[in-house]
Amino acid sequence: MSYLEYTVKHTPSGLRKVLYLNWPLALLLTAVAAIGILMLYSVAGGTFNPWAEPQAKRYALGFAVMFFVAMVPIWFWRNMSVLAYTVSVLLLIAVELVGVEGKGAQRWIDLGFMRLQPSELMKVTLVMFLAAYYDWLPLKKTSRPLWVLLPVVLILVPVALVLRQPDLGTSILLITGGGLIMFLAGVHWAYFAAVLAAIGGLVTAVFKSRGTDWQLLADYQYRRIDTFLDPASDPLGAGYHITQSKIALGSGGWTGRGFMQGTQSRLNFLPEKHTDFIFTTLAEEFGFVGAISLLMLYALIIVFCVTSALANRDRFSSLLTLGVAVTFFLFFAVNMSMVMGLAPVVGVPLPLVSYGGSAMLILMLGFGLVQSAHIHRPR
């Protein structure tokens, strides 16, 4: 397939593309990033270092990346999908061999100027790959077992590698994200029903296997599950994070305790307050109003993506946009559920807000693809 398949005569070209950018989406992303920088400034005790300033620079870089990716026609990216996926898988294998240990998990490769987390990259390249796969696959073959099995295997390969790191959060995101793209592509309902049933069985197996020779998860993962199920059981140990996090959220009340006035975060009761738990600081300092506002911004981002995808008649573009939206959704949904005590602590950052380079750049890359699809949509 070539770009000739696309109706290019109405597609904007040159600098005019800038006008066709999905500007509301770009503004929403910037607004969320600004909130993140503000919160990083607050948790650092009112200084731009060590977090707010690097984060701002990274967002600027991320925005440039998005812009650059958006300018490149979407068919180019579709043609790059298989390569991107392959490179990501190879990087995941590389990280296994030469990766740098961080918090008990092998997660990044030090590139000198930045720490690359292949598992983050995988989140976007897997979406690209699956979108391209279903774009290529004739519709009537979609639900045939062999053609269902293939993408499942291609999802499970990176998942297995990520699990080995071990990074439960990213694994869950990859499986769920991949599964949802298959669902969007039109794979038959029955497969999903079967998978859900299988998951039910697996969860049972996971719990049953605990303490036996064939234990399926690491001890710390079991402890996280225990903690999630009953945080009060270990208030000073593993349950400490979730308990303190809920206290911070709850004590914010309607309007919060004021910018930089959150006692839980300022006095270090909050764990990981600049990364995974940054939402609690926001909720503490700006209260329900602040927290719901951020949630609404996230929801609007999803709405803009979904609208753009549904209006796009190109199959790859639609699937890609929806895939990025789903990945983004999973990020904040899992993170917020986690800090609010609805899900176990699995180590998923709050997108665009948590401090962290790779995650932000990769997300902006994803949104660059969304923008490209938007600009180069068939008209």
Add this chain to the structure above:
Amino acid sequence: MKRPTRDNTESQRRITRRGLVLGGGMAGFVGLLGLRMRYLQVDQADQFRLLADENRINIHLIPPSRGRIFDREGRVIAENIPSYRINIIREQAGDLEDVIARLSKLVRLNPEELKKAREDLAKLRGDTPVTVADRVSWEDISRVAVNAPALPGVTPEVGLSRHYPMGEDYSHVVGYVGPVSDRDLERIDAPDALLLIPRFQIGKIGLERRREDTLRGKAGTKRVEVNAAGRVMRELDRVEGEAGADIQLTLDNALQSYITARLEGESAAAVVMDCDTGDLLACSSTPGYDPNLFVRGISQADYSALLDNKYRPLPNKAVQGVYPPGSTFKMVTALAALEDGQVDPNETVYCPGFLKVANRRFHCWKRAGHGNVDLHRSLRESCDVYYYDLALRVGIDKIAEMAKRLGLGLEHDLPMTSVAGGLIPNKLWKATSRGEDWRIGDTANAAIGQGYVLSSPLQLAVMTARLATGRSVSPRLVRSVDGVEEPPNRGEPLGLNENTLREIRQAMYAVSNNRRGTAYGSRIIEDAFRMAGKTGTSQVRNITAAERARGVFRNEDLPWERRDHALYVNFAPFEVPKVAVAVIVEHGGGGSTTAAPIARDITLQALYGDDPPLDAYPSKDRGRIKTQQEQLRSRLDRRGSEDSDRA
């Protein structure tokens, strides 16, 4: 377009349909998140706010300053002085041993203290200040402050600590304070949170312990904000505590010091009581000890020395020590017999030197006997046979009853530890506690204050004051608390026959002022201050028949611990009694030779309020008294200057 349009349209329709389903799912989940936020941040906000405050706010107690103790003139007995200590905070110190080594070059570190500090440093949290040197001098603190840059984590601290400027004078009455021990905590039912403050001091013994509640005060609190590591970030607010109440005692510092100095070298006790109000003007037991040693934490060596001293410095002999009162008890026997009408003051009893009671000879101290003895002479010359005879007539129960009326055999309510009740035996007591019948010989022994009879110097002073006034005067130690006067214990009239009492008093006057009185050698010449007294010599051993046959059992020839106790009680001035005095010198020999001169000196000191003029003494004693006064004065002055050095 290579692809059939239908296919593409079908695909788009499916994506749209499923996209909407998924969008709906996502919207639903966002709604769920919103509801959870509402639940946590709105519905449960108050509860979580409370938890957040519990997290960050610690309540620290501020120890109150302990009430001070003054004498009757407002002079200091116990006070709080600034005390300097050096603390180390581990996490700020870096190389701990290096810092300690450098510190030890500047300040002398006590190895015992240092050992404990090392243990604490290893055990406690890194930001807890641990005291490495307590009660260091201002110079040491300055040296540490100057060298602060070389001593990371070392912080000087100023606190208040108890100080007893009078040293050993009040060791027994006032006692001392010390850090709360586990045993203290067990003793107290609902311990004040204050007691859990490290190094908080409470009264351990004496008045400090008995009036702990008055002296301690109430803790203040300060609320501080702490971070997750427990480090104090700032103080939020504070509620000042209430300082302990000051206590003014009835005692007189000058008299107390004089007595302690006068009794030095003896194992002795003396009590001086105001006859009218019952105020204790002095209450001394020697040897004493420096209570400041205990506040600091006494060393094992010092403590062993106190325990091993055969003069027993630790107990308060004045109120806790009980002794056979000996002849000082004779007033009780006499009064019991007179009140009961068993004897007339002028009736005489023949004393051949002994009385045969139930086939056993009860001897008079005078082997040759006194001949015919009436009441007056019996007291003046302390004839034992007269009292054997009276006691057999009146019976032990009446004597015991009279003793109780005069304040013997019962525990006076004073804020000191271990105030002894003594023992006044009667038939019932012997039957219940010994399971034996009362024997007639017991009565004879009790008549002269021997046998089972035991009383403390305090009780003897009370007895003397009651004889002098005819009222049931009771002792008082605390004059006022925070300026509020406590009622004096003048007491009700005892209801004794005034004539009888006068006979007794006149006989006591004769003891001291009649040429044949047992204490004539220790009389007072000054007419306005003449005293009435009674000597006592109580045996601490039985005199064997062999000794009696040999006829020599001079006290000087016996080892110290087998010698007799010397006692003397008196009141003065005779006409208008002001003070009652009781003195006991353990194993001092005879009451007239050892105890009476001391009591005389104390009485004069109490009445003059200072060193008495030599005119008050018999002329032949004046030279000796002058030397003695000078010696005592220089000793007191020396102690005074030592003390000002210490403070």
